[in-house]
Amino acid sequence: MPNQADRYEALRLRLIDAAERTISESGLAALKARDLARAAGCSVGTIYNVFEHLDELILCVGSRTLAMLDGALAGVQSPSRRRSAVAAVDDLVRLALAYLEFAAAHIVRWRALFEHRMSEARPLPEWYVQQQQHALFAQVERPLLMLLPELDTDARRILARTLFSAVHGVVALGLEEKLVSLPLSDLRNQLAATVRAIAAGRAELRSIDGVGGRTDRQRR
């Protein structure tokens, strides 16, 4: 016979499952506490015994989306033995294209990742920030280490974030029907060419310092 902790955990999972269904099918705006309570078989008040606030529940779904994305990106890099700059550029292109495929295949829940803002200016919990950093930026750092070995760790970390952001921008506005969307095959070409151009012009990225840094250009 399940004890109270088991029942609590089971209810918690039912609520996350219900929220995940809504967010992945209809998006964040469709999420209503009343519907969640009905789907999980509890009262609306009980939701707030299990989760501090709806934001926490939304982050649990976001965490699942990030884990899916992390998995989708993890498989695309070349084996670690090939340590050439050519292999690194190919890896960056593959990561960018895998990100595009993920976003296109899971567009509603992927959008929710970026649309969600904590209410009442609550800070994001540290576990979520860590997972987000890992899923979005960490995999970009390995090819960058091959391409720009002279960058220090901080500078590489920030550059990984910047490259991810540029790719994200091309993917997000490319899939956005509001801006007259491109066919997916065109979008793939644009994305791959942009990443290859950044990699080919990478000497310009060497001038980036780490946190709080100035560029070489300014120092001269």
Place this chain on the structure above:
Amino acid sequence: MPNQADRYEALRLRLIDAAERTISESGLAALKARDLARAAGCSVGTIYNVFEHLDELILCVGSRTLAMLDGALAGVQSPSRRRSAVAAVDDLVRLALAYLEFAAAHIVRWRALFEHRMSEARPLPEWYVQQQQHALFAQVERPLLMLLPELDTDARRILARTLFSAVHGVVALGLEEKLVSLPLSDLRNQLAATVRAIAAGRAELRSIDGVGGRTDRQRR
């Protein structure tokens, strides 16, 4: 004495002004028909005599934001006489930095531009699509013509959109407090270095065809 058309136009402007205040101070989510009606001194029902739906009113505010952005970007390009590649790269960097400054200075209404989606899958009106194209992409085309004169018009137009999107991504995620935001000076450096890298590696962009095209790479 004002006639009915004047009164109608005055009410229309009061409603757009009220919506603009709300959207630029508190964002799209804060926009409520009841508050608008109170601010403009009319009934809620009257709003829908003046605007077909709230989306139309939101687009009128978006149009003002786009005009502001267009103006902010229009001033930063070098005079047309300097037609060198170096001047073109500088222009692209200046446009990117001006976009960052605009977004940082008007972050709430700038976000609203990209968050808004038409309800009930209504298409965007053509006048808005045109203005959006102009404000966001058209100014990028001139330096691109100097940098990559061999691209045809279609390819240049799509590439302008892609470059804008990459810059937008760096700006949007850079200003997003959710992703551990960077100091603005670091963000400027990252953005300028990314644009310079893309420009320096632009030979990779030559392989992009126009609409429905394939890259040279695939054709070989």
